[in-house]
Amino acid sequence: MEVLLQTLIAGLLLGGLYALIGLGMTLIMGVMKIINLAHGELMMVGMYVAYVLFSAFHIDPYLSIIVVAPLLFLLGIVFQKYLINPVLRVEAILPENQVILTVGIGMVLANVATIIFSSNYQSTPVSYATTAWYLTDFWKGAPLELSLSLPWSVSFVFAIFITTGLWFFLSKTDTGKSIRATAQDYDAALLMGVNVKKMRVVTFGLGSALVGSAGCLFIPIYYLYPDLGGQFTLIAFVITILGGLGSTIGAIIGGIILGVFESLTATYLGMGWAPVGRFAIFILALIFIPGGIVSLFKKRRLAR
Amino acid sequence: MKRFGIMLLIVSIFCLVAAPVMAANINLVIPLPLTGKQAKFGEIMKRSYEIAVEEINAKGGVKGQKLAISFEDSTGKPEIARSIVEKLIGTKKQPIIVGEYTSACAKAVAAVAEERKTPYLVVASADDNITQQKYKYVFRQNAVNSHYSDGVADYFKKIVKPSTIAILYESSAFGTSGAEAMRKDAKAMGIKVVVDEKYEAGSVDFKPILSKVKAAKPDVVYMVSYVMDASLLMKQIKELRIDAKQFAGGAAGFAIPEFLQNAKDAAEYVISATLWTEKLKYPGAKEYANKYKAKYGDFPSYHGASAYASLYVVADALKRAKDMQPESIRAAMKATNLMTAFGPVKFEDKEGYQNQNFNDTFVIQVQKGVFETIWPENHASKKYIFPVPTWKDRR
Numbered sequence: 273m274e275v276l277l278q279t280l281i282a283g284l285l286l287g288g289l290y291a292l293i294g295l296g297m298t299l300i301m302g303v304m305k306i307i308n309l310a311h312g313e314l315m316m317v318g319m320y321v322a323y324v325l326f327s328a329f330h331i332d333p334y335l336s337i338i339v340v341a342p343l344l345f346l347l348g349i350v351f352q353k354y355l356i357n358p359v360l361r362v363e364a365i366l367p368e369n370q371v372i373l374t375v376g377i378g379m380v381l382a383n384v385a386t387i388i389f390s391s392n393y394q395s396t397p398v399s400y401a402t403t404a405w406y407l408t409d410f411w412k413g414a415p416l417e418l419s420l421s422l423p424w425s426v427s428f429v430f431a432i433f434i435t436t437g438l439w440f441f442l443s444k445t446d447t448g449k450s451i452r453a454t455a456q457d458y459d460a461a462l463l464m465g466v467n468v469k470k471m472r473v474v475t476f477g478l479g480s481a482l483v484g485s486a487g488c489l490f491i492p493i494y495y496l497y498p499d500l501g502g503q504f505t506l507i508a509f510v511i512t513i514l515g516g517l518g519s520t521i522g523a524i525i526g527g528i529i530l531g532v533f534e535s536l537t538a539t540y541l542g543m544g545w546a547p548v549g550r551f552a553i554f555i556l557a558l559i560f561i562p563g564g565i566v567s568l569f570k571k572r573r574l575a576r
Numbered sequence: 577m578k579r580f581g582i583m584l585l586i587v588s589i590f591c592l593v594a595a596p597v598m599a600a601n602i603n604l605v606i607p608l609p610l611t612g613k614q615a616k617f618g619e620i621m622k623r624s625y626e627i628a629v630e631e632i633n634a635k636g637g638v639k640g641q642k643l644a645i646s647f648e649d650s651t652g653k654p655e656i657a658r659s660i661v662e663k664l665i666g667t668k669k670q671p672i673i674v675g676e677y678t679s680a681c682a683k684a685v686a687a688v689a690e691e692r693k694t695p696y697l698v699v700a701s702a703d704d705n706i707t708q709q710k711y712k713y714v715f716r717q718n719a720v721n722s723h724y725s726d727g728v729a730d731y732f733k734k735i736v737k738p739s740t741i742a743i744l745y746e747s748s749a750f751g752t753s754g755a756e757a758m759r760k761d762a763k764a765m766g767i768k769v770v771v772d773e774k775y776e777a778g779s780v781d782f783k784p785i786l787s788k789v790k791a792a793k794p795d796v797v798y799m800v801s802y803v804m805d806a807s808l809l810m811k812q813i814k815e816l817r818i819d820a821k822q823f824a825g826g827a828a829g830f831a832i833p834e835f836l837q838n839a840k841d842a843a844e845y846v847i848s849a850t851l852w853t854e855k856l857k858y859p860g861a862k863e864y865a866n867k868y869k870a871k872y873g874d875f876p877s878y879h880g881a882s883a884y885a886s887l888y889v890v891a892d893a894l895k896r897a898k899d900m901q902p903e904s905i906r907a908a909m910k911a912t913n914l915m916t917a918f919g920p921v922k923f924e925d926k927e928g929y930q931n932q933n934f935n936d937t938f939v940i941q942v943q944k945g946v947f948e949t950i951w952p953e954n955h956a957s958k959k960y961i962f963p964v965p966t967w968k969d970r971r
Contacts, residue, residue, distance in 0.1 A: 275787045278816070282783035392616065393804045395838050402842050404815040421815045494780055495804045495838070503778065538784035543775035544747055 274416040279539045280532065281420065287531020288428040289489060292435065293504055294511030294523040296482035302455035302518025303475040306370045310351075310378035311483055311508050312501030317381055318344050318484030319496045320389060326396040326491075333396050334426065337488045341481040348480030351377060352473045378501060385498035395495040398423070427489035434485055435524060438478075442520065451475055455518055483508070510550055514557045516564020525565050529553075601644040602637075602894065605668065606675040607660045607685065609652035617677050617879050621700065622647055624880035627867055628887035638894045643887070650676065654684035661685045665692045671902045672697070672893070672909075674886055677879070679703030679749070686714045695893075695906045699886045700879045704753065707932045713902075715909055715923050715931040717889060718882050719851055721750070722757040724827050727937040728798070728849045729761040731951045735962050736822045738795030742771035744785065744809070745800040745826075751777075754800035754826040770794050777805060782812045790818045800826040807838035814842040817967040822847060832877055836945060845964040847941045847950070852878035852918055855949045855957040856938070860917035878918075885918035 293315065300308045318340045325331040325339060359373050403422040407414045442448040453461040454471045462468050511530055515522025530553065537549035561567060606625060609618040629645050637643055650657035657676055664670040665688065673689055673696040676682045682701035689696035690711045698706060698714065702721040707714060719726075732738055741762050745755035751774065762769055770792040773785050786809075789797060797820045799809055806829030813823065823846045829835060830848035839846075854865030854875045864884050868876045876884075889912060894900075897908035910931070914921045923931040939951035943958055950960035 275791045278787040278790075279784050282781055282787070286781050393834070395804070395807075397838055397840060401840065402811045402814045404817075406817065417817065419816055421812075490780075494808075500778075535781065535784045538781075539788055542773055543779065543782070543785045544773075546779070547776055 274418065275539060277416070278418055279535045281418065283532035283535030284528065285421075285424045285428045285531070286535060287528035288431045289486065289527075290507055290511060290531045291524045291527025292431040292486040292489065293483055293508045294515065294527045295435065295438065295520060296479035296486070297505075297508040298512045298515060298518055298520060298523040299451075299475055299482070300479040301512055302520075303451060304356075304370075304472055306356075306368070306374070307509065307512070308374050308476075308479065309371060309505055309509075310374040310381065310501075311479075312503065312505035313378040313381040314344060314348070314480045314501075315483045315487040315490070315504050316385060316496065316498065316501045317347065318487030319491050319500075320385060321484075322488045322491050323394055323396055323496060326398075333398065333488050333491045334430065337430070337485045340484045340488050344484030345477040345481040348477035349473050351480070352476035356476070357469075357472075378505070382498050382501055389498065391498055393495050393497050396491050398492050401492060421493075423492040427493060430489050431486070434482065438482070439520070447471075447474065451478075507550070510554045513554060514564060516561075516566035519564060519566040522564045522566040529565075601642045602900075603668070603670070604643065604645045604672070604674065604890070605648055605660075605664050605670060606645055607648050607650045607657050607664075607673075607681075608675055609677050609681070610647065610649040612652040614652040614677050617700070617877075618649075618652075620876055620880040621675075621677065621883035623868065623872060624864075624876060624884040625887060627864065627871075628884045632887060632891050638891050643891060645887075650681055652678055652681065654678075654680045657681040658684040658688055661688045661696075665689070665694050670694070671900050672890060672905050674890055675699060676701060679706065682706055686711060689713050693906075694902045695909050697886055697890060697909070700882045702753075703749065704929075707929045710930060712930070713906055715933075716929075717886055717918065717921055717933050717935075718878075719935055719937055720929065720932065721753045722760075723934070724754060724849050724851070724937055725757050725761060725798075726849075727939045727951055728824050728826070728847065729758070729765065731847065731939045731960075732761075732767070732796060732822075732824075733765055735951075735960065736796060738767055738821060740768045740770045740792070740794045740796075742789045742792060742794035742797045742820070743769060743773070743799075744771070744789070744797065745774050746777045746802060746805060747774045748777065748802075750802075750828065751800045755798075758798050758800075758826065767795075775805075777802060779805070779808075782809055783816060786812055786816050786818060790816055794820055796820055796822045796824060798824045798826065799830070801829040803829045803832065803834055804838065806830045806835050807843070810835075810839040810842040810846060814967055819966045822962070822964060824848065827851070831940060831947070833874065836942065836947070840945075841970075843942045844945070844970070845942060845961055847939050847960075850878055850938050850940050851935070852881040853938060853940055853947065853949050853957075854881075856919070856955055858917050858919050859915060864917045881918045885916035885921065888916050889914055889921050 297308055297311045321340050322333045322336040325336045326333055356370050359370050400422050405420045407418040442452055450466045451471050453466050454468050511523055511526040515526030534546045538546045608622055609615055625645055629643050633642050648660045650660055661673055676685050677700055679701040682698050683706055686696055686706055690713050695713045698716040700718050704720045704722050707716045743755050743758055745751040771789050825848035827849045831850040836843055865875050892914050893908040897904040912921055912923055919935040921933050923933055938949055940947045941950045948958035950956050
């Protein structure tokens with residue numbers, strides 16, 4: 273019982289962070305119809321910025337979101353405006369050459385990071401890294417001992433804040449509504465007078481800022497090195513497919529499902545199986561729910 | 577362009593003149609990973625070779641000749657290491673090869689050395705079967721991987737006396753062979769293995785398997801991990817308040833300064849296997865470590881110490897060899913019986929190994945944020961701390 277509960281807690285916390293990583297990719301996927309394979313590398317850039325701020329000015333990684341998010345937003349805009357847009361215009365043999373371009377961007381980012389920071393592992397040893405709350409500290413006669421890590425919880429809460437913020441932005445503001453319109457129907461949005469080109473640029477910036485912030489939330493509990501991106505691009509990709517391409521709610525649910533599923537496989541099958549489980553989910557989602565989790569909701573609504 | 581041509585001419589003339597003078601030296605080219613993933617270890621070893629060669633030459637060199645070393649970057653890839661050594665033996669006629677770091681590279685080099693009948697001294701590669709292949713020309717100075725945990729096992733037996741153990745290891749060659757060695761030791765001591773789990777290097781969250789470890793309540797937890805996983809493991813063990821009698825690591829990630837920096841207070845009281853520490857009472861160990869620290873600001877790891885000592889072993893063999901032919905050097909190597917900063921070096925054939933040096937392995941414990949040697953007791957720099965306080969009592 274104790275093992276199961278502790279596993280579920282761990283999975284939920286991990287899932288919340290995964291969701292934030294997946295959100296950025298989903299957003300870009302929805303609006304631009306391309307998979308951004310430099311996603312993990314953008315996260316790596318965010319983490320390095322947080323690392324530099326921490327080691328040079330002792331700025332807490334959580335606070336550095338204030339710097340990292342706008343910076344990554346600008347970086348995303350630059351990529352979209354000067355690299356991806358020109359490629360979108362070119363007729364090429366491969367219809368998906370923007371995707372290939374993002375792979376290239378990712379490689380360049382990883383190699384630049386290797387040149388600047390070397391391939392050594394870095395981390396931000398914060399003072400609260402191992403602080404945790406224990407059930408028996410609050411309730412003396414507790415039948416089981418559960419613990420909740422401070423940095424993991426803080427990261428989780430931040431992830432929820434950012435996600436809620438994003439939801440408000442998308443549903444309540446004009447720009448947000450325009451982004452959603454562009455995602456739903458590009459041509460219709462164009463006809464309705466939405467500045468579609470601008471929306472694409474903003475979306476790419478937004479997606480980058482989101483994953484950059486995810487990087488800031490990850491660094492107190494993890495570590496970083498230049499090649500870390502690929503691993504997280506993969507996670508984001510799985511979440512995007514699982515959640516339904518382009519759906520924000522789907523990405524959040526997908527992230528949490530993935531986190532919980534990984535933790536459960538690690539506990540009951542062995543930790544070596546966690547990556548296998550990840551791909552099993554990926555393939556099963558593609559076969560059985562090609563529209564992702566959101567498609568399940570939609571079907572039910574239609575039936576009603 | 578013209579000026580460049582003239583310069584080239586001058587340089588080449590200089591080289592021609594200089595060549596006969598240089599020929600009085602004994603030239604050794606050392607293959608090492610200077611770039612790539614293992615570059616960190618290559619760097620430590622390169623610096624250590626340089627310190628050693630300076631000292632050897634200051635003491636008069638080898639048979640009146642100076643030892644001159646240079647390095648070639650193998651980037652940690654076996655095929656490159658192989659081609660470097662092919663060149664050294666084939667065209668440069670180097671009579672003895674020293675160097676390399678990863679086991680994969682050392683294996684490639686060993687195969688070439690054996691084929692070309694040139695002695696090769698392995699410095700820091702741990703894979704057991706490098707010296708299990710009936711090679712006549714391959715010598716190894718560091719202990720084999722299956723002996724890395726000997727010190728820890730001995731400490732368990734005499735001090736901790738556990739009845740159950742949990743083994744967690746990385747799913748790499750190093751991790752699996754380290755875990756296998758501990759499994760054997762545990763069986764020999766009658767310790768029951770209650771959790772035996774491997775994990776993918778670079779995992780974010782170890783709490784699921786750690787919860788399982790917690791539920792199994794083992795007396796000791798033994799982990800074989802590289803750099804960052806080691807500190808994540810200990811941090812999350814602290815978070816979950818797993819109270820084993822002793823947490824132990826199998827060298828690598830648990831025995832380097834990065835572990836202390838990242839795991840901080842979670843690292844306290846953790847023990848680890850290691851091949852060498854700067855606090856050992858071997859002649860010259862302290863001097864070497866201090867010299868290294870003064871120059872580069874940090875104490876070297878056992879890799880550096882082994883590299884440093886290896887040049888003394890080579891110089892000693894060259895001094896005793898009757899000429900500079902590979903065959904006579906091999907005979908001299910085989911007869912080596914030398915005390916070095918890395919410990920006694922003697923190449924023996926036993927337990928199925930050939931030309932293997934069986935040096936002691938040690939146990940270090942983190943005490944007040946520093947590594948102290950605690951086992952075997954005659955080498956201890958501080959007395960071991962056991963029993964270890966529970967996480968609750970540590971504040």
